[in-house]
Amino acid sequence: MDALPIILDCDPGHDDALAMILAAKNPALKLLGITTVSGNGGISKVTLNARRIATLANIDVPIAEGAGKSILGAFEEANDIHGESALDGAELPEPKIELSLLHAVDLIAKLIRESDKSVTLIATGPLTNIALFLKMHPGLKPKISEIVFMGGSASRGNRTPYAEFNIWMDPEAAEVVLQSGLPLTMCGLDVTHQALVTPDIFNELDKMNSKLSKIIIGLLKFFAKTYDEVFEMPDPPLHDPVAVALLIDRTVVKTRMVNVEVELSGTLTRGATVVDLHNRLGRSANCNVALELDRSKFWNLMLTAIRSC
Ligand code: BDR
Numbered sequence: 001m002d003a004l005p006i007i008l009d010c011d012p013g014h015d016d017a018l019a020m021i022l023a024a025k026n027p028a029l030k031l032l033g034i035t036t037v038s039g040n041g042g043i044s045k046v047t048l049n050a051r052r053i054a055t056l057a058n059i060d061v062p063i064a065e066g067a068g069k070s071i072l073g074a075f076e077e078a079n080d081i082h083g084e085s086a087l088d089g090a091e092l093p094e095p096k097i098e099l100s101l102l103h104a105v106d107l108i109a110k111l112i113r114e115s116d117k118s119v120t121l122i123a124t125g126p127l128t129n130i131a132l133f134l135k136m137h138p139g140l141k142p143k144i145s146e147i148v149f150m151g152g153s154a155s156r157g158n159r160t161p162y163a164e165f166n167i168w169m170d171p172e173a174a175e176v177v178l179q180s181g182l183p184l185t186m187c188g189l190d191v192t193h194q195a196l197v198t199p200d201i202f203n204e205l206d207k208m209n210s211k212l213s214k215i216i217i218g219l220l221k222f223f224a225k226t227y228d229e230v231f232e233m234p235d236p237p238l239h240d241p242v243a244v245a246l247l248i249d250r251t252v253v254k255t256r257m258v259n260v261e262v263e264l265s266g267t268l269t270r271g272a273t274v275v276d277l278h279n280r281l282g283r284s285a286n287c288n289v290a291l292e293l294d295r296s297k298f299w300n301l302m303l304t305a306i307r308s309c
């Protein structure tokens with residue numbers, strides 16, 4: 001089967017870094033480009049991190065920097081989870097990959113225009129770039145097969161009691177995506193909290209004994225420490241690569257097609273995704289929601305990608 005053309009929009013970020021590796025190294029996917037959005041760190045930090053990881057893992061695709069603030073102009077770093085650099089825990093190489101002169105939105109448009117097949121967008125950060133792209137290039141919508149995003153939750157949140165970080169950072173952008181009418185898959189905390197980095201995963205990484213695996217161990221140890229401090233979760237959830245893995249093998253997750261809306265004005269719940277699992281609101285289903293993870297399939301894909309670098 002032909003490889004699926006994808007573009008990854010991300011905010012590295014520990015789990016984004018691993019999402020980049022999975023997106024670039026699995027032969028079922030054809031990574032056309034990487035774009036960055038402010039989220040886990042300010043835009044220049046996450047762009048530098050993306051270029052560093054691409055250098056480290058030999059990922060040779062165009063990288064473009066995108067939005068530094070949400071649609072309404074807000075931004076706040078996530079130092080408590082990802083550290084001062086947004087990717088603390090290991091020494092990373094200086095980037096050898098040049099930054100594209102295009103804005104992320106323009107690179108996405110160019111790559112889609114140039115692709116002979118329709119393209120899948122994967123978003124593992126706030127949805128700002130994707131929403132801007134949809135608004136600025138409505139004519140290219142028919143060339144998007146699907147948008148898969150890591151974000152949201154059918155239950156509780158992580159940035160606030162009910163809002164997940166990526167959606168909380170730019171709820172208006174999430175609203176644009178959810179109302180786009182395009183095929184959507186939401187990969188939220190319900191499923192990513194099943195992708196825990198348990199001690200057996202550290203053992204597997206240890207056995208690889210490569211420069212890359214050692215760096216990944218350093219990064220994930222840092223991530224585990226902050227997750228333990230903030231959420232009392234000593235085995236941290238590797239959120240973002242789940243959104244990539246499900247495109248490699250649809251049986252990695254079980255999904256339900258339901259109505260999902262985002263809370264834009266709640267006093268305490270702004271940025272929460274309202275996932276109507278039992279169709280109580282009678283609104284039309286607009287999003288496939290991932291709810292169950294096949295943990296062993298997921299880790300098999302992730303570890304194979306790291307080994308192949
Ligand atoms: C999401 O927020 C970020 O901290 C992670 O990179 C992930 O994309 C999890 O809520």
Ligand code: CA
Binds near residue numbers: 011013040240
């Ligand atoms: Ca992310």
